[in-house]
Amino acid sequence: MTDFTRREMLGFLGVALMSGAFGCSGDQVENAARATRRAQTEPFVRKVFSDGEWETVRTLADIVIPRDERSGSATDAAVPEFMDFILDDSPSSGESVRKGLGWLEAECRRRFSAGFTTCTPEQRTAVIDDIAWPRRAKREHEEGVEFFNQFRNLTATGFWSSRMGVEDLQYIGNTFNPNWNGCPPAAMEKLGVRYG
Numbered sequence: 001m002t003d004f005t006r007r008e009m010l011g012f013l014g015v016a017l018m019s020g021a022f023g024c025s026g027d028q029v030e031n032a033a034r035a036t037r038r039a040q041t042e043p044f045v046r047k048v049f050s051d052g053e054w055e056t057v058r059t060l061a062d063i064v065i066p067r068d069e070r071s072g073s074a075t076d077a078a079v080p081e082f083m084d085f086i087l088d089d090s091p092s093s094g095e096s097v098r099k100g101l102g103w104l105e106a107e108c109r110r111r112f113s114a115g116f117t118t119c120t121p122e123q124r125t126a127v128i129d130d131i132a133w134p135r136r137a138k139r140e141h142e143e144g145v146e147f148f149n150q151f152r153n154l155t156a157t158g159f160w161s162s163r164m165g166v167e168d169l170q171y172i173g174n175t176f177n178p179n180w181n182g183c184p185p186a187a188m189e190k191l192g193v194r195y196g
Helices: 006-017 026-039 051-064 079-089 091-112 121-131 139-160 163-169 185-191
Strands: none
Touching: 051 079, 051 091, 051 121, 051 139, 079 091, 079 139, 091 121, 091 139, 121 139, 139 163
8 A cells, every 4th residue: 555645635535526526417517617717717706605705715725725846725726616616506515515614613713712714723723623534523513524524525526626636636548658568467466367
């Protein structure tokens, strides 16, 4: 088993979720990806999130997928715009995410007397750590756990359906490889198969 980075694991998750997040069809994800590309060149008009929610979405998305040496962050890939498009197309999911954003804001105010975006990075991390790991989460954080799972999945779907995300995966697709010499003998032996 090889070691995977957090970004690689989220990449695998994003690819797996692209057609299944929030019950979205592949067409909906593709339409959202197209709308996201347009949002990077044209003025974007939100349909779901309020100003405060938008700031929280952008901050949280960049915590889920931060900029690194390989590629930009979730906001660099226009993931918040992708979310707004998807959630506008799915009102019940939109309400669920907005309710979760409200929970996150209230939890930060309860703990730190500050909203999520005005908390320190350490305070944000403390709240997220309590909801990011479902098996370790306390019962009183159940609503936050459900929200964060939904938000993380939607962030991964948006990122890895973007041009930046596909480049981040380094997926070359159906491209001719002149150096392909077939399956390595050790792998063939392990699988118990052979050519011809």
